[in-house]
Amino acid sequence: MRDRVWIVGGLAVFAVALTAPFWCAHLGTKNLARMPNLALPANQTQCVAPVEYMRASHMVLLLRWREEVVRLGQRRYVAFNGKVYDKSLTQTCLDCHNKEQFCDRCHSYAGVSGPYCWNCHNQPQTHVAGTSLPPMQPEAAAPHLAFTSPSRFPAQAPHPQSLSFPRSMP
Amino acid sequence: MKKITRKDFLRLTGLSFLAAGAIETTRAVTGSAPSANASPAAQSSQPVRWGMVVDLQKCQKEKNCDICIRACNSAHNVPQFDDPKHQVKWVWTQPFETVFPFTQSSYAGQSDAQAPVVLMCNHCASPPCVHVCPTQATWKRDDGIVMMDWHRCIGCRYCMAACPYGSRSFNWFDPRPAIAHINPDFPTRTKGVVEKCNFCEERLAQGLSPACVEVCPQKALVFGNLADPNSEPRQLLRQRFAIQREPELGTGPSVYYLV
Numbered sequence: 001m002r003d004r005v006w007i008v009g010g011l012a013v014f015a016v017a018l019t020a021p022f023w024c025a026h027l028g029t030k031n032l033a034r035m036p037n038l039a040l041p042a043n044q045t046q047c048v049a050p051v052e053y054m055r056a057s058h059m060v061l062l063l064r065w066r067e068e069v070v071r072l073g074q075r076r077y078v079a080f081n082g083k084v085y086d087k088s089l090t091q092t093c094l095d096c097h098n099k100e101q102f103c104d105r106c107h108s109y110a111g112v113s114g115p116y117c118w119n120c121h122n123q124p125q126t127h128v129a130g131t132s133l134p135p136m137q138p139e140a141a142a143p144h145l146a147f148t149s150p151s152r153f154p155a156q157a158p159h160p161q162s163l164s165f166p167r168s169m170p
Numbered sequence: 171m172k173k174i175t176r177k178d179f180l181r182l183t184g185l186s187f188l189a190a191g192a193i194e195t196t197r198a199v200t201g202s203a204p205s206a207n208a209s210p211a212a213q214s215s216q217p218v219r220w221g222m223v224v225d226l227q228k229c230q231k232e233k234n235c236d237i238c239i240r241a242c243n244s245a246h247n248v249p250q251f252d253d254p255k256h257q258v259k260w261v262w263t264q265p266f267e268t269v270f271p272f273t274q275s276s277y278a279g280q281s282d283a284q285a286p287v288v289l290m291c292n293h294c295a296s297p298p299c300v301h302v303c304p305t306q307a308t309w310k311r312d313d314g315i316v317m318m319d320w321h322r323c324i325g326c327r328y329c330m331a332a333c334p335y336g337s338r339s340f341n342w343f344d345p346r347p348a349i350a351h352i353n354p355d356f357p358t359r360t361k362g363v364v365e366k367c368n369f370c371e372e373r374l375a376q377g378l379s380p381a382c383v384e385v386c387p388q389k390a391l392v393f394g395n396l397a398d399p400n401s402e403p404r405q406l407l408r409q410r411f412a413i414q415r416e417p418e419l420g421t422g423p424s425v426y427y428l429v
Contacts, residue, residue: 066321070317070319070321071309071317071319073311073371073375075375090354090355090357091355116360119360120320120357120358120359120360121357122352122353122354122355122356122357122358123354124354
């Protein structure tokens with residue numbers, strides 16, 4: 001029984017050490033990781049959903065958009081305030097948000113290792129430098145055929161009378 | 171209450187099955203069966219089945235023309251690998267004799283044997299790739315487009331084995347370094363997924379025709395709704411003799427070639 005003081009003391013030290021992160025967080029804010037400095041969009045004040053929802057559930061929204069666009073062909077999103085958006089990561093989300101200054105900063109702060117969106121989806125106006133592989137430069141051979149964007153194709157189809165696109169396609 | 175005999179029970183059972191069968195038959199005949207996954211396009215009065223007609227005479231007028239291929243590659247960020255084993259193809263050409271091996275006669279048409287035929291996914295009516303895909307990453311839309319969901323593709327390549335036309339390519343490497351100019355409006359693919367022609371469904375959604383059709387200087391590619399008897403492809407198919415790639419396989423290709 002003479003060891004009681006050592007045992008109890010040791011247990012107390014262990015308990016304090018175990019809960020140290022919580023004590024530190026409550027006692028002093030200087031030990032906290034600095035909150036991420038998010039670059040908010042300059043051109044818009046309202047996202048496609050309220051801030052609280054986007055902060056907590058943007059991944060749910062993105063997954064739903066993905067299913068609806070790819071599998072159901074529904075591309076228009078009517079927001080809570082009635083505004084209509086194109087369901088597009090590159091063209092809608094990144095039109096306002098900057099990946100490095102918005103997505104990445106918060107993901108890195110929260111320790112959420114990057115989702116693999118960017119393995120395929122592009123950032124607007126970002127070009128990955130080509131390597132030594134043969135460059136495919138359509139504009140070099142035919143300057144009028146430089147396709148960087150589908151919207152750069154002439155709007156009028158060559159056979160408008162025959163195409164008859166169904167009106168209900170979004 | 172009268173006790174039901176074994177005979178009565180069997181009679182009743184048989185009648186119930188008959189009644190259930192009759193309801194199903196009536197539904198099938200009148201076509202009023204509710205479809206669970208009907209898209210807006212299918213719900214509209216006019217059915218849609220996208221298809222293409224390739225006029226080989228017009229196509230081969232200009233030797234070594236590859237404008238449609240380059241337009242497709244640029245629009246869809248198709249990577250260019252040198253090694254034929256690693257090639258990724260959406261629209262490509264092959265010599266006539268390899269595309270239509272059974273339309274050759276002994277001596278006739280020797281000049282045409284090597285003529286390039288423009289090829290792409292046939293968007294089959296009964297696509298073998300769809301039947302084998304274990305994740306439903308590829309499926310047939312109601313408008314006939316055999317679509318791919320690259321998010322779901324696990325890279326098993328069953329579809330490549332199933333496709334009799336070689337329309338599918340696998341990304342053995344990260345494709346981004348092999349794309350000269352990335353079109354930011356269309357995603358690239360990533361290493362380990364299969365890709366193929368999507369009939370420019372992203373352009374159809376905007377009311378545009380496919381990129382290859384749009385740029386063809388000879389207007390050799392004609393795109394339209396095969397379900398509409400008055401569409402331009404259907405008119406061409408009425409007027410001229412057309413062949414499909416290996417129709418005997420029963421896949422029902424939506425791409426026709428005027429010879």
